[in-house]
Amino acid sequence: MVLLAMLHLSGDVYGVPIVEEIERRTGRSVARAAVYVTLRRLESKGLISSWMSEPTAERGGKARRCVRIEPDGLQLLRESRRAMEQMWRGLDPVLGDVK
């Protein structure tokens, strides 16, 4: 979910907008700490990378820790999407139209 939120975002991608994006799209509140822990785990696995942005005036001249998805992360998203679609296939008659 964190990776998908990152894809949806443009500009400086960091913790605060990611949490907001997930909350906005799912309509549920998210444990902020869980998102930060997840970001650290994803980075340690090499799926995303981080860097410090230029200092911004709105944060009192402090830099942000921005993140971006690495090719491995993209690949993982593709694989998990494929797996999910396989799992969903043929379930429409059972579940009905969810739209």
Next chain:
Amino acid sequence: VSPRSVHAPRLAQHILKRSLPDDAREHILDELDEVFARQLGTMGVARARFWYWREAVSFSARFLRERLTGAEPAAGPGRAATRFLQGGGKGGGISLLDVKLGFRMLVKYPVLTVVGGLAITVASAIGVGAAEFMRDMLAPRVPLEDGERIVRLSNAGADEKLHDFVLWREQLESVSDVSAGTGRELGVVTSNGRTGTVRVSEISASAFRLTRVAPLLGRYLTEDDEREGAESVVVLGYQAWQDLFAGDPRAIGQVVQLAGSPATVVGVMPEGYRFPSSHDAWIPLRFNPLDAAPGAGRSLAVVARLADGVSLEEARAEMEAVGRRTAADFPETHGQLRAQIDHFGALMGSGDLMVVMAFYGVRVLFVILLLVACANVATLVFARTVTREAEIALRMSLGATRKRIVLQLFAEALVLVTGATLLGMLVARSALGRIANLFWTVQQEAAAPFWWDDSLSMPTLLYAGVLALVGAVMVGVVPALKATRSVSQPRLNELSTGGGWGLRFGGMWTAVIVFQVGLSVAFLPIAVQQGEMAFQRPLERSSFPASEYVTAQLGRDVMVPPRTEAERVEFLEVSRQLFEEVKRRIQADPTVLEVAFASGLSAMNHVLAPVEFVGDGSAPPVSAGVRTLLVEPAYLEMMGASLVAGRALQPADFAEGSRAVVVNEAFVERVLAGRNPVGGQLRYPEREGEASNVIVPAPGQSYEIVGVVTNPGADAFGPGAHAVVYAPLSLAPVAPRAVGLVGMPQAPATQIFVHQRPGAEPLAARFYEIVIAVDPSLRVSEVGTLADAWLPVHRYERLYGWIFMAVAGIVLMLSVAGIYALMSFTVSQRTREIAIRTAVGGEPERIVAGILRRALLQLSLGALVGLVIAFPVLRDSLAGGVRNLVIVVVLLVGAGLASCAVPIRRALRIQPSHAMKTG
């Protein structure tokens, strides 16, 4: 509200700073601030603050968990070490979480914590205490400058005499300041009329140089003081200075009467100085080297300091060489002796292989005790581990390695064992001082020597640490290895379908139960009996009015000891007359019924001398160690002993050359197994090089047993009275040994017993005045009633009883808990079987009877094994022993059967349909 003017809660920020990892701290705090500023605008200060707090707690908890479980990504140089400690995902070590879990387990299983913890506490307290005690005996730390370089020179096999001292001082080069000393208790009277007794050391002046302690006032002894004809001087210890002069510095130059002779006080030593043992005063050791014939003369303690750059081993080598030369020069006196050097303060020679072996033997004994306790606790932990089988199986299926699980269980055990060991060390520390005091009192020392240290030394602490580690391996790792061995995928499937207990024990559990019950039945009644004896003894003696008897040690000292045989005979004759005069004056006191002398307090005399009973030749001779007490005619009757067989000692038996002795009933029972001893011959074998203070009548001579007396109240030791031979005490001046004058020839000493009228004012207070009035050279020490004299012995016995009772209590507790755990476990194993049998129509009564029958069989088998072991030991005192045995058996069998009840009830309640389904 301007967002910039309100800060996030500082405490919450502080908590966050402490809990967030270094590389994430900065940006997470910044981003939380960013959101906090926005929240201020939308929800107000209070709610924004509340929001911040909630986030702080959430972040702290999640990141701490990340850290503890090792999921934290490795980055930065400090991480590797942290990860190792945490164990990481690969199971490399014990993590903080494991330790936390260990503490949680202590709370979760309180019975196991209390039972197991107590067992290990008691076992480790005894083990650590014994190790420290032995260390103090063998290699104590001497609190003097370079104390470890002070050595004691001695002869293995005999006392060191003046000759040895002179020889060693002249010949040894690897040691310096060779000094000799001999201690005794002297009566002292100051010029202002204060009186008291002091433990005086007659010592070489060089001893003060050797200890490198400066006097507090005045000077210490010098070589000039040792010269014949020099003024008599004394150096006082701090305590004696306080007692006699109330700490007045003008004490220097005052003249005191020491054993009736004047001596000038020339110095006071600082507080705590009691060299060479527990002395209060020092006088110069004077002797003429020409008197130093080999093997003759006074016994001395010889000390020295290792010369600069010389090791103990080098000094030993030189000493051995000197010893060999001496043995060659004087084969008669030194042929069998071995000269040796040891650390000063080592009460047992550390160079002696037997002593070292005994030292480690005792340690091994206590390690075994601890291991037995740990093995029992391990059984309990195993039973607990088995109940956690599902948890362990799940964790293993989720990828935890076996090593990881074992480490976790080890950490849990480590928490328990470490806590118990620490507690045990505290107990040992507080008990050691009291035990040491008792030990030295029973050893008839006035006080513990100055170097005796009750605190636990570093090596002992390390030893305790190793013991705790070994204990934790037994308690944690062994059960964990057993419990994890059987967990496999098929077992997981079984568990997931509600299959229940998978570990099958069958024969092994039966064996464990039988062993456990057997051990308890064998050991407990014996321990309880020992404990009971220790506690009962004083009560049994209470029929003897010990408080009506006053006793004291009477001796005589002179400043210039007799040298020639004629001088010695004269000295003893004068002493005898003075002792008789003391007796006469005490007898004249209206409160006194009777007075008698004996060679000592038999209750305190722990030296056993071997005797050989020859009898009339109809049976083989019997050898045994017995106590021998030399007594005056009135002694036995005065102490309430009555004649059982033969005749009493008569005045003629006290004449020179008489060879009649009587023995007590305990002698007949213990040594002769009930044979009639009257008319039999008793012989004290000749023994070479024995310590001279073992009281024996002339060795090598035969004595005739003329009578048997009941165990006198004064010597009685409860049901297990000691075998005592009563030989006639004569104060006539023959050879010192034959008249039973204990100790050195120049200091005769004997025990005086006074029976006072009931209710009379105790004589003890006036004793000193009466004796000193006869002659100031007389010395009285340890004045008190027999009840006082026995007090340390009682305390010693009671301590022994406490240790036995504590161990017995622990064994009983462990056994009951162990049997409970095992029985309820084995029944639990059969839960499904019981439920199925109920389902197919089995009558509950029959099923219960079947289970109980099996349990009873196991318990009875164990009891039988225990009985076979215990019976030979308990046979001697069948009545009490059998009672204890019955109590123990009933208790254990009861606990075993009771422990079946809960699981049986649970099994019977299971719905048959459920049992069928899961079957």
